[in-house]
Amino acid sequence: MHTLVRFLIFLVIFCSFQQLQAQEAYQKRIRELKAQRELVVQQEKEALKAEITLIEARVNAGELTAAEAKALKEAAAERRALNIENRQAILDNEIALLERNRGEGIAMQDSLANWKESPSGREGHEEDDCALFGIDCDPWYWGWEKHWQYDRRTYSDLVIAFGFSNADVEGLSLEQSPYKLAGSRFFEIGWAWRTRVFENSNFLRFHYGFSFQFNGLKPEGNQYFVTEDGQTSLQEFALPLDKSKFRMDNLVVPVHFEIGPSRVRVSENRVRYSLNNQFRFGFGGYAGLNLGARQKLKYREDGDRKKDKLKGGYNTSDLIYGLSTYIGIDGVLLYFRYDLNPIFQDAEVEQNMLAFGLRLDI
Template structure:
């Protein structure tokens, strides 16, 4: 499990690094293109203001011809219109010049957004502003400085999901206290990717969260016992003939969770876009998952007849190929309490069913 987890984390970091390198390679080209666009905008501004002045003068002349104003009044109005348009040109060109200066100095327009989407890793940044926030952590897709126009409404976002905690099995007719698996030594890890879509057009009260995850469920067996498959294909716990130091059973699943998420949000409205933010907000979700078991393995560490340490691995137990269950989470911001329960038994054709159950912390890095 540790090797697989490290490989997946390394893969995520490689994706982040390669994306950042690609962004750096095109940054200069994008900057030059943006500067060219801004210079063309300066020409357009002058033409727009001159055209507006021409229309205002024509309107003043029309009033003069109709006798609505005197020639002296018309001259004053023309001077005021010319002065207003000249100031408009001066101020609007100054804004463009400042944007060009920002681009030349920083490579982007700091404090403004011209977005697109990219995969990034950020620590300590609010998802809705450029202000540093010590309490946040983000991995995912984020609107960034780009040449593409900002999408007015983003109803779907995506993020990394990571969960870790305690694991055990619910056995028919037994309580957790009587479980043959250690409460402290048994654990689970989940790592996946999720998309979140706002359900209603004008409200963010309910969101649909869906994606895929890898789940590793580990059971630490009590006593001097191991799991063994008998002649009927049933997996049972039996005494090991030698002195067991540690006996652990692990399943690896790939599942596709779907949750309905609820909770308050903050609406951010700007001239060219609006967003709903759940940053630092309470949220809870419930739903389920279905998927496939891709591996089952038991590791047994023991002492042989000569009191030497030995280790054996046993694979391909009679586990259910298809797994499904219920799950729920509740939290604040990016961290919450997470619980999941497999409705499908761990093993096929068992006299007594065993269903995996997990409780821990969930990090939705959105």
């Protein structure tokens, strides 16, 4: 529970940081537009100068009379003056719109345009969509500014994984494992970023982030974990156990290479790659720290219900590292990982944690 609270605090801090970044992007966009406004006069004057030079060259070559050249120069000067007026008006309007709505208007117009492009309103899970437990977390929705990049190479997702965990025990097959196959489970939650590796292809992506892992093991029979003389092993409990569960919590940094096709959507102001209904395959590993281990025992003693929660002291590995892979369609993936570090340090019989289940990239 304490680990989950720490994660939620981190998530709040992270969202606040994202909001500050959005505000900075809004101010940066205003500065860029004002700088462009100053350049308009210089650009049009230079263009007019180049036109006049060409007209004079035609006069020297005998192609134009002095009267014709004067008329062309006046027309060019009038056109460039109108260009300055129109271009600055466009920039002034965009600056006014951004300042009045703090960037909301531009992002909303873009989002509504995407909505209309799709036959069903929105065409599935686009890369620019952002939803957390069904709640829209796009910055424009909450009044934050979001400056649309023409080509985004990095996207992010909330990652949730759950399923069955167990241990690869030296000398035993998985069927001979001393832990219940269906009763031992894991849960994982974290945040991941996905960056396109190549400039003009989204087939290969670099996937990285951080995750909290909660790995559970339920011993078979009436056994529980005991540490004696630096060795952690399963032993018979003195009373009939209603429940025996061991859990190890980790904070890890997963790193994967991901391959698979994607749909590209090109419009006048942006390029986006979508993984909607597309095959994905990722392979890589992870490394991190063991945050703690605990054991929960439930039993009856003299007719009374007893519940023991025993923390620490199980000689678990401090450093966590292993291999992982996933495969699936869109954000629904089959997921497998294997710890290369032993569960218990200096154990006579080495055991390695493994997990298999479902992963959701939201």
